[in-house]
Amino acid sequence: MTGVTPTRGTAAPPHGARYIRIVRVLSVGLGASGVVFIALAIPSITTQLPVLQPWFGLLALLVTPVLPVALSILSRRLPVGVLKVLAGCIGIGYLVVLVLWMPAMTPPALPSGESPWVLGFLALPTVAAAIAWRPAIAWAYVGVASAALGLLRFFASGGSALVVALQDTLYGAMFSAIMTALAIAMINASARLDVAAAAARAETANAAAAAARERQRARVDGLLHDSVFTALLMTAESAVPPPASASHARQTLAELDRLKAHDAAGVPIDAPDFAALQTETIRQIAPDTALSVQTDATAEVHGDAALALGEALTEALRNSVRHAPLARRSVQITATERGVRILVDDNGPGFDPAAVPSNRLGIAISIIERMRSVAGGDAAVRSTPAGGTRVILQWSRS
Structure with a gap:
């Protein structure tokens, strides 16, 4: 009315x-x-x-x-x-x-x-x-x-x-x-x-629009951190060879194009295809990662959830490679009719999550807020000094 x-x-x-x-x-x-x-x-x-x-x-x-x-x-x-x-x-x-x-x-x-x-x-x-x-x-x-x-x-x-x-x-x-x-x-x-x-x-429509804008802001912040900041850091660090920077830039552009196309389509993705995309990402970022995948052939992952999970997984692996280059890493991907759960583990030096400054975007924005911006999504980062790190990404079908 x-x-x-x-x-x-x-x-x-x-x-x-x-x-x-x-x-x-x-x-x-x-x-x-x-x-x-x-x-x-x-x-x-x-x-x-x-x-x-x-x-x-x-x-x-x-x-x-x-x-x-x-x-x-x-x-x-x-x-x-x-x-x-x-x-x-x-x-x-x-x-x-x-x-x-x-x-x-x-x-x-x-x-x-x-x-x-x-x-x-x-x-x-x-x-x-x-x-x-x-x-x-x-x-x-x-x-x-x-x-x-x-x-x-x-x-x-x-x-x-x-x-x-x-x-x-x-x-x-x-x-x-x-x-x-x-x-x-x-x-x-x-x-x-x-x-x-x-x-x-x-009022509900205005709140939904504001929430959508906030989710978009979180996504943009995450992409900026993952793509732009990381590319600048790799370029600035003399220890990283120029070919790696170029490879990272090409990979980032390809990933952004893929995510943009997938986001624009707004359609669900089959669980096996979702797992295959994440496997490719894992092999590019950390080839030595031990990978375990369990999927239901008939399960689907919502488009926004698939995008957020992929972005958060990418950031979690990059953090692990950057801060624990010699650690052993493993990723477990489980996708069923009820949802998706991804575990990213390493046995690196670990850290105290409470001591991470609020202006560090890697955990707050690129992982936790990114997942919570999706309906049914959530994330947690568990770590202790000298005790390794576990990142939990999950999405439940509503």
Whole structure:
């Protein structure tokens, strides 16, 4: 729902799902009430129809029980705008019946003690008015219809039942006002809930967009660290031969192209293919690494998860080679229907993770945050001085 701002004393535009639902519920209620009222009024209807003009009798039956019941039956099928028009027809038609009753009645008055049977239906058109029009108009309708009801009651009795007419008017006005107030409250409450729901959806969308931007920032930070910073470091270190720098640059460009294509596709990758890509990466970065791979042939890895796992694995191996060049390394890759788990171990000198400065991006950004930026992803780095290092990368299918 968009553009709905209910204010005090005005009805909300019928754009929200809850507003539409309430209008349909009220329409069903009108039909059910019409059936009850017509059942109670059958004795009066059968005795009074003969004294009314045939056309008027048909009009009165159409406006009071038939239209509300039809509105109830069609409430699930018709657009809300059409339902509101039909509700307005009920309200206007009822006033017409009240005004035309006396001219359409053959004797000048009904038998003593009887009142026009349409008087018992006042609550139906007033609720219909609440459905069709703004609250101010609906309340004005309650006043006009109640006054017309009292006048009809008075003249239909031959002018001899003023006190009874006043009592019927007050009773009808009070009962109709209660029903109208409930209908208006339900409509306004539904409109406010629609506005709140729209605001919540907008807030959720904004939060999701911010999270997406944060994930993108983490990915860019990781790529900068892995590709650019590492390339600069290898170039700056005189101990690294120029061919290695060139090889690393070519490998980085090829990897970026592959990851970009895979990310753009946004499609899942088969677990065996995912493991083959990681095996190739491992052989290029640390050829002596002991590798163990277990995959389900039918398992798939989501595109974003595959990208993050590959990037984090690459960074973990580069860290191991850089800081523990003589260590023995092993990688275990397990990919099943439930997700992926990768263990990267070395028996190098290790370190204290708590002592790593916050501005060091290798662990915080390139591994941990990169994995946590993916739904279902997580990572952990466990190490102790002289105790080696283990990097745990995992992704669980949601």
